[in-house]
Amino acid sequence: MTLESQAAKILVVGAGSAGRRHARNFQSLGASIDCFDPRSDRYEEMRSEIPVNASYKVFDDALAAAKRYQGVVIASPPAFHVDQSIAFMRFGVPVLLEKPISPDLKSALRLQEAVQETKTPVLLGYSYRWWPPLLEMRKRIDAGAIGVLRHARFVMSAHLADWHPWERYQDFFMASRELGGGALLDESHFLDLMVWLFGRPEALTGRVEHLSSLEISTDDNVDLIAEYSNGLRVSIHLDLYGRPHEKSVTVVGENGTLHCGFDPNIVRQSANPGGDWNATVFNCERNDMFLGVAREFMGMLRDRKPRTCTVTDGVEVLRLVEMVRRSTRERRPVMFQEVEHCVPS
Numbered sequence: 001m002t003l004e005s006q007a008a009k010i011l012v013v014g015a016g017s018a019g020r021r022h023a024r025n026f027q028s029l030g031a032s033i034d035c036f037d038p039r040s041d042r043y044e045e046m047r048s049e050i051p052v053n054a055s056y057k058v059f060d061d062a063l064a065a066a067k068r069y070q071g072v073v074i075a076s077p078p079a080f081h082v083d084q085s086i087a088f089m090r091f092g093v094p095v096l097l098e099k100p101i102s103p104d105l106k107s108a109l110r111l112q113e114a115v116q117e118t119k120t121p122v123l124l125g126y127s128y129r130w131w132p133p134l135l136e137m138r139k140r141i142d143a144g145a146i147g148v149l150r151h152a153r154f155v156m157s158a159h160l161a162d163w164h165p166w167e168r169y170q171d172f173f174m175a176s177r178e179l180g181g182g183a184l185l186d187e188s189h190f191l192d193l194m195v196w197l198f199g200r201p202e203a204l205t206g207r208v209e210h211l212s213s214l215e216i217s218t219d220d221n222v223d224l225i226a227e228y229s230n231g232l233r234v235s236i237h238l239d240l241y242g243r244p245h246e247k248s249v250t251v252v253g254e255n256g257t258l259h260c261g262f263d264p265n266i267v268r269q270s271a272n273p274g275g276d277w278n279a280t281v282f283n284c285e286r287n288d289m290f291l292g293v294a295r296e297f298m299g300m301l302r303d304r305k306p307r308t309c310t311v312t313d314g315v316e317v318l319r320l321v322e323m324v325r326r327s328t329r330e331r332r333p334v335m336f337q338e339v340e341h342c343v344p345s
Contacts, residue, residue, distance in 0.1 A: 015042035019075035078180025089120035130292030146253030157242030175216035182218030201226035206324035
C-alpha cells in the first residue's frame with residue numbers, strides 16, 4: 001500500500017507541549033498517532049486532545065515496534081535527541097527532529113554521520129523557516145530591497161515562568177542544563193535564522209550567562225555579535241526573564257530598513273528619516289509554521305528528501321553555539337574556522 005491509500009502511522013516520542021502540538025497537526029493531516037512518554041500524565045493529556053492508538057512508557061518497547069511506523073517525531077528534551085533518532089534511523093524510519101539537534105556539537109556530528117551511514121532522511125524543526133513574515137523578509141533581502149546590508153538585530157525576550165503556566169518553570173526541561181535547556185540552545189532559532197538569511201559568519205564574540213533570579217541550572221541571557229567578511233554585523237540578544245515579551249528581527253541596509261515583528265505579525269520597510277513605514281500585516285497563526293513542518297514531513301515520507309531544514313543546517317547552528325561558548329570561556333572573538341573541521345572524538 002502507498003501512503004496515499006492508507007493513513008501514515010506516526011510515532012511521537014515525547015508527549016510534552018511540543019509533542020502534543022505535532023500530534024495534533026499530524027492527526028489533522030490524516031495520520032494515525034502513537035506515542036512514547038515515560039510519564040502517564042503526559043500521555044493522558046495527549047489522548048484527551050486527539051485519538052491515540054498505542055502508547056509506550058519504555059523506550060525499548062517503542063523501538064521494538066519501529067517497523068510499524070512510516071515516520072517518528074522526536075520531541076523529547078535535547079539531551080535524548082541523537083540517541084533516540086539514531087535508534088529509529090537504523091530501522092530506516094524517517095525522523096522529524098525537534099531543534100536543536102543536541103546540546104553539543106560532538107553529538108550533533110554523530111547524528112550527521114548516522115544520516116550518511118543509514119541514508120535515512122531527517123527533517124529538522126527550526127520552524128521559523130516556515131514562518132510567512134520571515135519568508136517575506138528573506139525574499140526582500142535577496143531581492144536587494146534595502147541595498148547592501150550593514151547591520152541586523154535579533155531579539156528574543158520572554159520570562160520562562162510564562163512559557164508553560166500549567167507547570168512550575170523549575171520542572172520544565174528548559175530549567176535543566178542536563179536535559180539541554182536554556183536560552184542559547186532553545187532559542188538557537190535565531191542563530192539558525194542568521195545563517196538562513198545571511199550565511200555563516202566569519203567571527204563571533206559572545207557571552208552566555210545566568211543573570212536573573214530564576215531557579216534554573218542553565219543560562220538565561222545570551223548576547224553576541226557576529227562579523228561577516230562583507231562588512232555586515234549582526235547582534236543577537238536572548239533572555240528568559242523579560243516582560244513584556246518581545247521577538248523581532250531588524251535588518252538595516254544602505255537603502256533602508258526591514259523590520260519583522262511577531263506580535264502583531266508584520267513586516268515593515270522604510271527608507272524615510274522620519275520613520276514612515278510601509279507595512280504588510282500577516283493573518284497567520286503561530287501553529288501555521290508547525291503545520292508547514294508537518295506537511296513537508298508527510299511529503300518527505302514519500303520522496304525521502306528533506307528540503308527546508310536538514311541535519312547539516314542543524315550542525316551549522318551547533319558550530320555557532322560552540323563558538324559562543326568558547327568566546328564566553330576565553331573572553332575573545334572566535335573564528336568560524338576554529339570549529340569548521342571539528343569531528344567526533
